[in-house]
Amino acid sequence: MYWTEFFIPTNKEIPADAKIPSHQLMIRSGMIKQESSGIYSWLPLGFKVLKKIEKIVREEQEKAGAIEMLMPTLQAVELWKESGRYDGYGKEMLKIIDRHNRFLIYGPTNEEQVTEIFRAFVKSYKNLPLNLFHIQWKFRDEIRPRFGVMRGREFLMKDAYSFDLNEEESKKSYYKMFISYIKIFKRLKINTIPVVADSGEIGGSLSHEFSIITNTGEGQVYCDKRLFDLELDNDDLNNLSDLERAVGNYTQFYSATEDKHNEKIFKEKVPEEFRLKGKAIEVGHIFSFGEKYSSPMKAYITNKEGKNVSVYMGSYGIGVSRLVAAIIEYSHDKKGIIWPNSVTPFHVGIINVQADNKECLKVIQEIKSEFEENNLEVLVDDRDESVGKKYADMDLIGLPYILTIGPRDIKEKKVDVKFRHTDTKENLSIEGAINRITSLAKEKTRS
Amino acid sequence: MYWTEFFIPTNKEIPADAKIPSHQLMIRSGMIKQESSGIYSWLPLGFKVLKKIEKIVREEQEKAGAIEMLMPTLQAVELWKESGRYDGYGKEMLKIIDRHNRFLIYGPTNEEQVTEIFRAFVKSYKNLPLNLFHIQWKFRDEIRPRFGVMRGREFLMKDAYSFDLNEEESKKSYYKMFISYIKIFKRLKINTIPVVADSGEIGGSLSHEFSIITNTGEGQVYCDKRLFDLELDNDDLNNLSDLERAVGNYTQFYSATEDKHNEKIFKEKVPEEFRLKGKAIEVGHIFSFGEKYSSPMKAYITNKEGKNVSVYMGSYGIGVSRLVAAIIEYSHDKKGIIWPNSVTPFHVGIINVQADNKECLKVIQEIKSEFEENNLEVLVDDRDESVGKKYADMDLIGLPYILTIGPRDIKEKKVDVKFRHTDTKENLSIEGAINRITSLAKEKTRS
Incomplete structure (x- = not known):
C-alpha cells in the first residue's frame, strides 16, 4: 500500500480530552475518530488492526470447537x-x-438471545456439547464514557456460549475456553493474568477475568510473574482431567484483584522477585453459570434417562475493540505505538527519502513486491513531506520494521532498517534486510 | 466439517409466515432465525454464506481503489x-x-457521517480522489417487514462514498463503481440489470439500480437479454474515456423500470428473442449527487487555484444480507437451494450411508482431506439418520456436489456423485470424482 492511496490522517497534537496513551495515540495516528460520546468510527488503519485481532480470536475459538454465527x-x-x-x-x-x-x-x-436460539432447536443431550459464538457490536450506555475505545459505549465483543448436559461437562467446556483464551492472548503478545472473579450481572459460580497490567488500568491486581513463562502444549485437550491439569498450571500461581487480595498469603506463596502488582485492564471474562438462564427460560433437554432437565451454560467474552487500546497501553513509547507482528496494520514501513526520485521508487516497488510475496504487508510513505515528518509518523503508527531508502542507498544496494521493538538501527544489504525481517515477522506471528 | 459437530437445524415444515421461496428455504435449511419483526439471527450456515458474499464485495471494492473503514x-x-x-x-x-x-x-x-469524517481531515484537492467504504449493520424501521432478510429491518449493507474535485472526476469514480458492481455480480453468478434510477432519499442527478429478475420481485423491469452476455476485460480502467466506453457497453442496451418503460422503444430497439421482462429485486444502487451534502455540511477543499469549493460526492450501496436471499430466489428448485460455487457454505457434501461403518468413515475422512487440500470445503453428514433424510437435507441446503458412500462403493473404489446445478448423477471412481469436482469448483469460483 502507498500512503497517498490510503487514508491515514495523522496529527501531531495531543487531543485535550484524551487522558491515556492509547486514546491519544489512536487519535493521533488516525486510527479512530469520535462520532458521539463513547461512539467511534474506525478509520482504515484502526480497522485493519481490529480485523486482525478479530481473526485471531475467531481462529482460536474455532480450534476449540466453537461455531460462529451472528445474532442481531x-x-x-x-x-x-x-x-x-x-x-x-x-x-x-x-x-x-x-x-x-x-x-x-x-x-x-x-x-x-442465545438461550432462545438453543431452546428453539435443541431438544436432546445427543446434540451436546454445543458452543456458539459471535463477534458483534454491543452497546452499554456508560454514564461517563472515557479513555477512547477502552470504555466506549458502542463496542465490539466476541461472546461464546456453551451448552452442556451437566455440571461436569459444563466444566470441561469452561476449561476449554480458559485454555483458548490463554492461546489468544499469547498470539496477541500480551501477558494476561487470569484472576478468579465475581460474576456480577452475568451470574454464576465459576468465573475468571483475564487482565493485563498497565499504568492506566482501573483496579489493582496482584500476581506471580511466573504465570507468564508457562508454555502451553498445542495439543487439543479433550478430557476433563487433562483440561484440569492444563488450567491448574495457571491457577496454581497467586493472582487476585484488590478486593480479594491477601497480602500475607501473597508474600508466603510468591518469592519477592516474582511479585507483581499494578493497575489492571480487563480484556476477557468467562463465566460458568449452570441453569441460571436455562431454568427460567425453560431451555430443557432430555437426558439419557429421557427426563427433561435444564441445560448447563457458560458464557465467554473478549473485548475485541478494547483489545486494540489495551495492546497499545501495553506496547508503546514516547514516539508512538509499537505493534506486535501478529496484529500490526502493516509489517514493514518504507520511507522514500526523495519522493520524486524515480529510481528510488522503482527499487522500493521491487522491495515491496518481495515482502508481499512473503505474505508481509508493506506501507510505502510516498508523500511529498519532509523526511522528519515521515520518520515521526512511522514511529507514531508503530510498524515493527522501518526501511529508509535514498539515492545513495540504491547505489550501494544497502538500506537503513529500524527495528521498532528494540529501538535499534542497522545498515544492511537490501537482500539481507528482506530475509532478516521476513524471518523475524514470521517467527513472531506464529501461533 | 462433520454435521454432528456443526449446527444446522433443518426443518421439513414450511413456516406459515414465509411467503417467498428464499424466506422458506432459509428458515428450513437452518440459515436464519427470526428474533423480532424484521430482525434475524444468522445461524452458522447462513453466516458462512453472508461472509462469503461480504468477502467478494470487499475484494472487488478494494480492487477498484476503495478503502475499507467502519463507521458505528x-x-x-x-x-x-x-x-x-x-x-x-x-x-x-x-x-x-x-x-x-x-x-x-x-x-x-x-x-x-462520512461527510463529517471527510471534512474533519481532508482540506486539499491533493488528497483526492478518495473512496471510503464500510460493511456495517443498518436499520430501517419498515412499516411491514416481510420476505425474511429480503426486506428486514436490521440489514447488512456495503456502502462506499467517493470524494472528488469536480464533476468530471466524480463521474470517473461513479463509473469505476459501476464496473466494480458488474464484477461483483458476475462472481455471485447472478444476471444483474443496471437500470437508470430515481435517486429518492439519497438525492442527485446520476443514479443506477442493479436488479435481478425473479418470480418474487417487487416491481416490473424490462431489458435486453444481451446485457448478460457482455464480457468485461479485467484490466483496471483509469481514464474517463475508457471507463465511459466500458459503462457504455452496458447502458447501450435497453433497460427500464415500469415507470420509465416505453413499450414502443423497447420493441424498436430489442429484437423479440432478446426481450426480457419480469419482477425485479434491487441488489445494488449507486448515486452521484455532487454537492448535495458537502455544500450544506461545509465539506470544502481548496482547488488548484487555492479557492475553497464543495467536494463532489457519490454513494454506492450493496445489500449484502439481502443478496443471500436474492441469490436463493435466483437459484433454487422444489427440493431446495442451489448455491453458486463462489458463495456456497460448503462445496462438497458427503453422505455416509451407514453412519456406524468404520471403514466407510475412514475412506470419507481421506476424501474429505483431499478436497480440503484443494481448498474446497466439505460437509460430511455423519448423523444417525435415514439415508432418505440425509438426501433431502443435502438437497435442501444446496451444496453443489453431493457424494454418497456406502460399503459397496468402498470395495469398488467408486462413488455416486450428484451434480446439484444440473440435477444429474454419475458413478465415478473416487479419484475421478475428486479431480472432476475440484476442477469444476475452481473454474466456477474464479473471479
Missing part, C-alpha cells in the same frame, strides 16, 4: 423479562421504541 | 439536521434517546 444488535425486551434481568440491568441498557411502540434494546450481551 | 451503527442526530434530511426521512429512521436525554439514530445510511 437489537433484541426483544421480552427475553430479558423472562430471564429476570430486565429490571436489574439499569440505565446501561439502551432501550428503544420502534414505530409500532414496541420495545427493543441494543444488546449489551447475549445470554438471553 | 449509532449516529448523532445533529448531522442529519445539518444535511437537512432529519425531517424528511420519516418513520423509517429509528430514533433513540440515551440516558442523558441525547438523541441518537440507528444509521439507515451514512452520507452525513
